[in-house]
Amino acid sequence: MFNYLINTVQRWDDRLIHRPAFQSIALAIQQSIPILAIDIYCRLVFKLILFPDALFANILKKYPIFPDTIVDHARFILSNLDIAVAMVFVIGLTYHYLTARGVKNTSLPIVTNFIATYILLFQKDQLPTYITIQYLLITILTLLSCATYYWLHKHFSATTSPFNLKYLLWSIIIISFNVMLHPIIQWPRLQTMFATLLSQNFFTSFLGLLLIAILAPFLFVLGFSIPPELTNNQTTLNTVISNLDAMLTHSISTLPFPENLYSIYGSFTLFGGIGNTLALNLLLLFAASKKYRRLAILAWLPSLFDNNFLLYAGIPIFLRPLMLIPMLLINIIGTLIAYLAVFLHFTQPVVFITPSGMPNVLLPTLASSTPIQSTIIAILIFCLSLLIYYPFTKRLMIEVPNEK
Amino acid sequence: MKNRIILGFSLILIIILGFYGQYWVSQTSTNQAKLQNSRMTPVIFIPGSSATVNRFDNLLTTINSNGPAHSILKVLVKKNGDLVYQGNINATDRQPFIVIGFENNKDGYDNIKKQTQWLTSALDSLQERYHFKTFAAVGHSNGGLIWTNYFENYYDSDSFNVPTLTTLGTPFNFSESSLQHRTEMLKDFVQGGKNLPSNLSMYSIAGTEDYTDDGIVPIQSVIAGKYIYQKHVKSYTQTILSGDNAQHSSLPDNPEVVKILQSKVIVPLSRMTQR
Incomplete structure (x- = not known):
């Protein structure tokens, strides 16, 4: 299948x-x-x-x-x-x-x-x-x-x-x-509309989060300008601020919006950028193709800090179904696992703010009040991302058969 | 081999960042929690040029004698930025009065800019020491100019929440009696008006001896504040006082000023602490 x-x-x-x-x-x-x-x-x-x-x-x-x-x-x-x-x-x-x-x-x-x-x-x-x-x-x-x-x-x-x-x-x-x-x-109004829209309670439900998890790779691969709330800046959303307020004021474990864009999408599907491309970058570091290995080395440090545009241009990811499908799979599975982990209280949701520029891969560990459980979930999702990308990157290598 | 070195280096980097990040998150969260849970909402006063931290003594004594007593803390900012504290804040006092004065209390736009920088660092130190987020601002004469410069250029709504600003005889156009001639400072303030906090209620109080000035500041210079604040803040109210104690240096002692401060600043602020 x-x-x-x-x-x-x-x-x-x-x-x-x-x-x-x-x-x-x-x-x-x-x-x-x-x-x-x-x-x-x-x-x-x-x-x-x-x-x-x-x-x-x-x-x-x-x-x-x-x-x-x-x-x-x-x-x-x-x-x-x-x-x-x-x-x-x-x-x-x-x-x-x-x-x-x-x-x-x-x-x-x-x-x-x-x-x-x-x-x-x-x-x-x-x-x-x-x-x-x-x-x-x-x-x-x-x-x-x-x-x-x-x-x-x-x-x-x-x-x-x-x-x-x-x-x-x-x-x-x-x-x-x-x-x-x-x-x-020039879409300043559209950007504001996005921020308002993404603050709606719908995006704290599983369906809303799934919608974003699917929409983000589509927009990214198709070459749309992505709203900052879908790349690295969910902490300004009202639902996220409400959670932080509740946590700081009452130290309560029952937050108003435990599952939201920050605690699920932002914390578990943005390792290295949209679609957990840090996993893709890691696989390319060990690729058979010298071209892709060189690209992976060049893109590694920015990827570690969640900028995947060098991969985007180098592979290229732009308009490629071969890259869109694994991203969609990873986002759907990552969202499902993270949602269940929070919903079933295996882990406390990511709620604290981390310093600007901190790699997303550290977010679950640093910003949750149950860092060990959150790290376990992050490692699990990252390993699954590697597994999902692996067969697709092998197909990518077929394009450069003459290269040693 | 090269890949393994890269991965090893990345792992070390991630561990170091994680270590420092954890420290930052725990420090920030603790501070934010203290601020969030703080019920202290001080009223912070800034005197005008040439005045000392004792400038508001009569006003504060009058307010304290009319109602519940508030602790008084005076903070002198030295030229090198060091703070000298006089008095203290009672541990149970939710609404202390803090007067911030400057060792270099000379007049002039350049000095107002310097004083604003000192004010910013003094506010940060006070916040670190007393863990408050909300406060009311009061400025006499140039003190109002320092507050204006602060709100336009240094204020961060993530760090502080200021519901009211009250200025007493503040010369927004310095000694110019005509609004046709705008000083460089007024032009800068008008231009920076868009940075003013939108939730701020501004009360500008002017005094008059003969309906042209208060003995020092032309009334038109006080009224020029409308060009800075109107349409940018929640509300802007201009009050003109005349009669006894309406002279520039007597304004803080004017009974109407005491009433306005009580009804528009102190009482609404104390309601906020009882939330």
Whole structure:
């Protein structure tokens, strides 16, 4: 049964990765790894050392406070690195998609897509504050732009100058379209709505938690911008605050919302990032493929601190059924085990706040009033994650058969 | 081999982080529990420039003689940030009065910025010592400016909860008698208004001798506070007192001020402690 599932998923995956559009996407996203690695490592260093709420600033006494100007510069660097990552991806995608179709001069579409994406995501100094690159949106818009350019190219003489008036008109239309889309995709209200929605009591029920456990990998693999409440920041949700208040005020063992996004989803399904990808990273460290081993080494430290974007771009995870299915299985099983453990009082729910930047893998141990039981559950879920990822990573290696 | 080294290093890192993390969680939780369970809600006073920690002696004596006695603690913040305590807080007193004064009590915007930093560290020390989260703020003259700068730039609602701020003759536009001319400080305060706590009730009390000023501060300068607070805080109330004891330095002793402090600050705050 499990083999049948893996075979089916691999068939879907094979069909997808052999499509020219996907091959362009995979090449482009992998091309962005060097700049992404710089971005991710800078982010990690700043998160651990430099920022006012850095992990070491929290846990070490007499830690130096860096001047605001340095911190502001660091934030500026991170924002620009995020932009650079998105731009390298867009340039690569445009180039690979069009050259695969025989377009020799790709300078105008590259410039057009570069400007259009910049305007779409970063206009009016609204720089991203975290990895909010919306891969799906950028991919769809870039591919649409490339497809229209290819259509124009096919219908006009190939000898026409790439900066001909017709092409320039196309460029203006594409950029204008992105200008119009800009206010729609800047979603501060949607983010607030998400926070309010996730604070509803429904998400303290098994069904609600299961829904989130399924939804999060879908959004992640499909390349949507993930709300912070689903990645690392559930402690601001009202239900979580109510639990902490009750615990601090009365030290009671009966909390108002023992099963919530923080105590179940955030504590047991985010080891290394969405879908317990720390387990995937660990397996890749011992993979037969040298390519994946190198990727795993590069991604290991960020993964340990719950940033899995290097794996996301390096494997790639983006749009891959072969990665989505194990993530879904892990999230469903992890949620079920953690829910039962709390519901049956095997363990007290995770309720305390840990210092910002602390690896999620330590959360069950540090933030529950029954650390030993919570650690046992965490180890169990992590081992199951390894078991679930294992057959899928073996199938992943089939893609690189010629490599020793 | 390389992988094993990486895993070994990671394991050691996780154990060290776990050790420090555990210490942080237990310390933070203990402190949070103390704050959460604290029933102490002091009223914290800041005198104006050139005034000492004794500035509110008459006012506090009057309040204590009219109702239940409150402990009085005076805290002098030295230029190097050290705190000198005078008096003490009775262990059973849920609503003590704390006066925070500054060794460097000179006038001027630059000094107000320095005093705000000293205030912030003094509040942190007081919280660590007495474990309170909620307090009411009162500032006479420049004391109100220090509070304003604090609320706009240093206040953290996770650490403190301040339901009321009362300012007495606070010159939000320094000695300018015209609202047409805004000082650099007023411009900064107006710009920072969005950072003010939205649950704050603000009472600004002005004194007048001749309906133009209180002898020192122009009434228009006190009224300029509306540009800072209105629409950003829960409520903003402007009261103008005239007659006896409405002169700038006598304002804290004005019977109307005592009444306002009793009815708008002390009584509502004591109800909060009886929650």
